[in-house]
Amino acid sequence: xxxxxxxxxxxxxxxxxxxxxxxxxxxxxxxxxxxxxxxxxxxxxxxxxxxxxxxxxxxxxxxxxxxxxxxxxxxxxxxxxxxxxxxxxxxxxxxxxxxxxxxxxxxxxxxxxxxxxxxxxxxxxxxxxxxxxxxxxxxxxxxxxxxxxxxxxxx
Numbered sequence: 001x002x003x004x005x006x007x008x009x010x011x012x013x014x015x016x017x018x019x020x021x022x023x024x025x026x027x028x029x030x031x032x033x034x035x036x037x038x039x040x041x042x043x044x045x046x047x048x049x050x051x052x053x054x055x056x057x058x059x060x061x062x063x064x065x066x067x068x069x070x071x072x073x074x075x076x077x078x079x080x081x082x083x084x085x086x087x088x089x090x091x092x093x094x095x096x097x098x099x100x101x102x103x104x105x106x107x108x109x110x111x112x113x114x115x116x117x118x119x120x121x122x123x124x125x126x127x128x129x130x131x132x133x134x135x136x137x138x139x140x141x142x143x144x145x146x147x148x149x150x151x152x153x154x155x
Contacts, residue, residue: 001043003052010040012058018067037064044067074151097121102140106132116150 003121016033037060045053095120096126104118110132116125118140125138125148130139138150 003048006040006043006047006056008045009036011063013037013040014060014064017064018071019120021068022071024133026085045101061075064112097138098123098143100142103153104140105136106136106138106140109134110138110150118148123148127151 001141013033014038016029016036018033019032020027020033032065041053041057041060044056054075098121104123106114106116107122108114110116110125110127112127112129112131113124114132115122117123117137118125118138125140127150128141130152132150137153137155139153140148141151142149
């Protein structure tokens with residue numbers, strides 16, 4: 001095998017190892033890259049002797065560190081990563097819509113969460129532990145942020 005092909009094998013292996021560390025989780029590319037680097041260095045020692053093998057080994061260490069430093073400091077990963085923030089709420093309530101002791105009717109089965117209409121607003125509600133069937137009267141026990149706790153009203 002020519003020295004040029006061995007150098008390409010080692011460089012490709014180093015790129016795979018660097019990508020494994022920075023971007024590709026799972027281990028497959030890192031293992032393949034490590035095998036390519038090891039085979040390339042072994043082929044260099046066996047085909048071209050100790051001096052050339054040592055040069056390729058030291059060069060691969062230096063290039064590997066340089067690639068890793070480049071990938072870590074590069075803005076490429078910031079452009080490729082997800083930076084959007086989600087600011088929506090799962091159960092958007094107006095501040096004064098649902099209050100404790102308000103009454104409503106379930107729309108769906110609460111097992112233990114579901115939907116209900118309270119003061120003409122459709123709201124996601126939660127029960128304390130029991131199941132409540134659809135079209136049953138409920139009363140709000142507690143409003144904790146966006147979590148509305150209800151119980152069935154037996155009149």
